[in-house]
Amino acid sequence: MASKHRRQRSTGSMLNGSITNLFQKTLNPAHHMRGRIVKKAAGVVDEYVNDMSSKAPFLCESTTTSTSSSIPLLDHNELVIGKLLGEGGFCQVWDVSGIVLHTDNNNSNNGQNEWRNQQDARQQLAQCAKQQPLAVKQLRKRLTKYPPRFTLACADLVTEAQYLSKLSHHLLC
Template sequence: MTETIGEFSEGHLLNVAKGLVEKKTKDSKILDAELESRIPKFDVGELSIGRVLGRGGFCVVKEVNKIVLQKGGDDGSGARKSDDEHYIHNIVQDRAFMAQHCIRQGKDFRYAIKTVQDASRKDPQVYVNAVVDLAVEARFLAIVRHPNIIKMRAMEARDPFHGRYFIMLDKLYDIMPQRLKKWKSRKKSGLKLFDMKGKKKQAFWVERLTIAYDIACALSYLHGLSILYRDLKPDNIGFDVRGDVKIFDFGLAKELDESKILEDGTYNLTGDTGSLRYMAPEVALGKTYNETADTYSFSILCWQIFAIETPYEGYNVAMFEKSVIKGGRRPKVNDKWGEKLCSLLGSCFVDNPKRPSMLDVCELLREEINILSDEEIVDILDTSRKSQMSANG
């Protein structure tokens, strides 16, 4: 019997979602059906699903405890033999390889699946939005390759429009909200940020600068592909088993069509998209915007990483709209962060698209890190090198 959601059948809603995804992606110049076809496919019956790792607005992420390939399929006899960590993290993994390496060093599970959560199946519009977001995310993740963007390792064997679709991702071991809590606890314990001495103070500051840099590099990479992320916030920043930054959740990502650019360099795009606390004013007001909307979101998140405080804490929606969106209020920068960083944040805080590019932001942050570090780390932070390393991953 066909399930109903509200007054509609699930089949009808899935057809609606399919039409919306086709409309959103039909003019894409970067999405690649051939690349998508190469992504390994699994049936849910091949997976042993464990605990819930996290929930978002539409979806739930769960741990994958075991992969058992179905008989008649690839039984793993031709699996790659390398256990090298670089190989595992950066090379495209086939079904047999994933089944053999589901557990890392005998203790940690490597993978997680993301699927529409049951709560999203109670309202027709919410359900359609959930299916669309997951399908769009899968298409973008099939083509993006960057060390600071989460890797999609596999997907459900059928298309996204049958009702129980999932994508398989690398498991994350920490997320930014948890990291911020740890930093805040460290701060409250008496280890004041600017009262620390010597290398301990510098290391704590460089740690946060480097995280900001990695996020900036990921955004710069996306903008180079004409992808606008549109949902930057702590909840969408995680850390893998090695502690590397990973941006995830691409449900609101949008490919910019340069043939539709306006004279002022902006585009007619959907307004009120993303999280209000981090949303650029022009997006919140329904005006035209471009990739520097991500630059604004980054500047608010960057301030939060530096200050270890929640921006606009205690504001309700009405206060936020009046003071921040319309009134131009911004978080107060700390002079102790240095003139260049304070100036950078100020230039990103402006309420119009005339902001620095994320490439410019990357370059300034890298300069600051190199100045403060004991050794030259250009090679370590060189995003082009890191991107090349993971080009096949």
């Protein structure tokens, strides 16, 4: 058991080291805008989350209710944000008092069926917001000052979202 625990630590520190090295080589947070930090982190997060997901049997299961096109994607400016509900080390949880959908007729990047599924999922979520309380969890803005922490926090949040999207529960819209 001790060797297994040691192996997990070395893998974690190896991951931290490689992310730190990547950001030291490609970013200087004092001289780059947040958007650039997010773009650079996205590739690392995607690789990390794909690796973690492939090792989690629950996330590998195929379900008919959890397709990428049925998970509604919203712009931040479509959310009517209420009061702060809570906060942790990396994230804040805010009350969502409403959703104001903007029409998006640009479906050139998606197929017509996928676009229609996405629009239906967005409408369903907007209706859900009228009937029951919703909350949004988001990363703290200050994390962009620390790219390695930002990247790991993003990966954790994406992995958490994947787990939640697999649950079929009336409390999850």
